[in-house]
Amino acid sequence: MAFLPTTREEMLEQGYEQVDFVYVNGDAYVDHPSFGCAIITRVLQAYGYSCAILAQPDWHKDEEFLQFGEPRLGFLVSAGNIDSMVNHYSVNKRRRDHDSYSDDGVMGKRPDRPTIVYTQILKRLFPHKPVLIGGIEASLRRLSHYDYWDDAVRRSILMDSQADLLMYGMGENTIVEVADALASGLAAKDLCYIRGTCWKTKSLEYLSDYILLPSYEEVKADKRTYAKSFHIQHENIDAIAASVLVEPYDGWYVVQNQPPLPLTQEEMDFTYSLPYERTFHPKYHYIPAIEEVQFSIVSNRGCFGSCAFCAITHHQGRVISTRSKESIVEEAKRITEMPNFKGYIHDVGGPTANFSREACDKQREFGACKKRECLFPKPCGNMVVDHSRYLDILRSVRELPKIKKVFIRSGIRYDYLMQDKNDEFFDELVKYHISGQLKVAPEHINAAVLDKMGKPRKELYLKFVEKFKEKNEQFHMDQYIVPYLMSSHPGSDLQAAIELACYLKKIHYTPKQVQDFYPTPGTPATCMYYTGLDPKTMRPVYVAKTWEEKAMQRALMQFTYPQNYDLVYKALKKAGREDLIGNGPKCLISYRRPSANNFSHKQAKGKDKTMNKKNVGTKKRTNAHKRERNAQR
Known part of the structure; x- marks a missing residue:
């Protein structure tokens, strides 16, 4: 399977006069399942929708945004795999000199806050076409938020960008539901019922069950009000237990629908079975970000670890989604056939490698607790600590021909590991999986x-x-x-x-x-x-x-x-x-x-x-x- 088209010439060569979606991305195009752009476009392709990739367009040139013409259904916009401001600036707010997601690590291939910049350009050039934003930058800025670089509270990125819809969290199911709705003839303004989306409205007459947050003006004016509003948001990140949240603006409301449901194992397996090229587009010389992930395997998503400085739970949720052993082993086999594979799987993991199941059995039906963390301040009595499934996967992968070593680099939670009364995983971690x-x-x-x-x-x-x-x-x-x-x-x-x-x-x-x-x-x-x-x-x-x-x-x-x-x-x-x-x-x-x-x-x-x-x-x-x-x- 070839890369998706990145120019009009490639689009025509692949037989398309018009594509369904143009995906505008702040990163260079890397067709690997560790990159959100690759996952979303391959999922759309699997469901019969055509996509073109407009990677790192020069935002000073309208012709770059015009090259694919008008897509049939709309534009998708993402800043890339990492928040653009984190990517561009150190904690001291100094401009970085290296961008791992650009060709040869060259800095300056995207603007600050590209989600806003790209969307505003597209709304000007294609005023009647839906522009849908997503990715980590949009997901974490879906409601009003403190912005470290401005040292101020900014509005929802949905308001600042003037996009038609914001998709947050892990978006495979969301994007397919959105694409199906647009293909059926619904207007973007009518897509107000889909999980994992935020939309704006001037009236709440059709909403009946929601939490009304303090207004943007109120949280901007008072830090105590900001903290209370944030706490409500943080208590409503679970797909099952969360309520719809509404944040008022001057004359508008931003509505955050409930988060997307965690993917089932079958859905996770499907996502990672798609025909990724597992590398960057050949038009580039080298994309440094591929180095750590090219020979790595994602085994889970979500995290119930409670770290206050980490945004994973705000983006992926606390309930763990996992892949089957068969799916992971099959991906490992495909990796061993790559011409530059040297025998080393760099990682089998996720946000936390050794979270290979839900924290407790209750989460499957009722979701994560609003008022209780799983590991902090002490492990919950309902938590099930079990490494057997993860250990079975690691054993199966390391037994494959051509594999010399399987490392775990995405990190383990030692507090979870220490709760395991069975030392079998600890033993094999030390013996086989540390570099x-x-x-x-x-x-x-x-x-x-x-x-x-x-x-x-x-x-x-x-x-x-x-x-x-x-x-x-x-x-x-x-x-x-x-x-x-x-x-x-x-x-x-x-x-x-x-x-x-x-x-x-x-x-x-x-x-x-x-x-x-x-x-x-x-x-x-x-x-x-x-x-x-x-x-x-x-x-x-x-x-x-x-x-x-x-x-x-x-x-x-x-x-x-x-x-x-x-x-x-x-x-x-x-x-x-x-x-x-x-x-x-x-x-x-x-x-x-x-x-x-x-x-x-x-x-x-x-x-x-x-x-x-x-x-x-x-x-x-x-x-x-x-x-x-x-x-x-």
């Missing part, structure tokens, strides 16, 4: 910060580290843990950051990269960042807002680096922790600033890796360091 290092996400060590993150307390993480060490010794493995840690999350002040630094000192670990909290739409943590309130309790939350304090919290996590000395010194002085300055065994820095010439950044990285191995009980640190040095050569 030398296991990445897990404790995120912090301070109890108050972890509570705001929705993460388990440090004691459980320390038990996991100890068990991981024991498993490595049991199976004579030489592997170690790489913890993901975050600075400046709401709730983290300098004292909490110093506590984390002291822990890192204790375990002899300096993270190579530090993740500074990035406020993005759709997360409880972003609501905390903007309002200074926990939306669950409406109690005040400490938030590091100044660039200086954020820089100090970040530097404390890498206190061993000479270039961070001044910031660490200032942070310790400001927090009244001069006891950590000096030559004592617990001190973070000395009184004297070290010379960068004597202790380089590169040396620090080498030291980190050696100390990581020590942290999981490796006895041959010297040999490990030699191996690393030789590999670098």
Whole structure:
């Protein structure tokens, strides 16, 4: 099966004078099931609808948007696989110099907020054709939201773009229902009944059962009202338990229908059985984003993990959708036949790899609880912890001919794993599925910060580290843990950051990269960042807002680096922790600033890796360091 047409010439070559849909995308065209554009267009194709891909058009040239002519049913618009503002700007709001979703990583192939820009162009050029928006950027901005880059509350992207309909969440079933409705002759304004959509209206006379949110003007004017509105939205993300939400604007209402139902296993299998080329269009030289996913397999969607800084639940929901073993094994077989396959499956997973079923049996009928999280603050008594199905899939994949190793890179929830009384999965994880290092996400060590993150307390993480060490010794493995840690999350002040630094000192670990909290739409943590309130309790939350304090919290996590000395010194002085300055065994820095010439950044990285191995009980640190040095050569 060929790529879908990306130019008028390709469209005509494939026998189309007119296509049903033109999909306008902020990413380069990659026909791989890890890319939303590929999934939506292949699903439409499977249901008999023709599509053309207009990837990264020059928004200064109308002729690029005109090249396919007028589609029969309408335009589909997405910013791409990642929010454009996150893609373009660092947490410090500095313009990035690399775009993994563009040819050769070149930055600048799309505008800021392309969903709005593309849609407004299309509405001007094709005023009578429906323009339907979707993708992660639209999904997370479906109602009024705090925008970190503007430092202001913005309207629903449906209002700002003037699109006819917004599709949110995982959209296979939604797009087919929309396409069928348009093909039957319904106007876009009449598509007000479809799950997973938002639409705008001037009258609510036909709605009977809904929750009326505070108006955009009210949430913009008052942070407390914003937090209350966000909490209502967050309680209504489950397809079964959610209500219809209505947000008033000046003379308009934005209506959010109930979320799309999670895909059944048969529907998931169908999506991933479609004839993807599994690579980028040949007109490109190289799309860097393909590197991590080309030989990876998606096994599940959704997440019941409760992380306050993550928007997955707002987009995919908390109820897990899974694929059958047969479907995953068949995809693995197709991967082994690819000419550049080297024998390694990079990942079998999803938002959380080891969530291979619903959190509990009740979710199948009643959905996720509105007032109760599955894992936080303690695991729910109804939660079923079972890795047997996932383990069966991994065994079947790794037994295939031509496969040397199957890795798990999408991350595991160690708190869920530690609830499993059967060590069978833990054993095989250590023996077969780690590429030398296991990445897990404790995120912090301070109890108050972890509570705001929705993460388990440090004691459980320390038990996991100890068990991981024991498993490595049991199976004579030489592997170690790489913890993901975050600075400046709401709730983290300098004292909490110093506590984390002291822990890192204790375990002899300096993270190579530090993740500074990035406020993005759709997360409880972003609501905390903007309002200074926990939306669950409406109690005040400490938030590091100044660039200086954020820089100090970040530097404390890498206190061993000479270039961070001044910031660490200032942070310790400001927090009244001069006891950590000096030559004592617990001190973070000395009184004297070290010379960068004597202790380089590169040396620090080498030291980190050696100390990581020590942290999981490796006895041959010297040999490990030699191996690393030789590999670098």
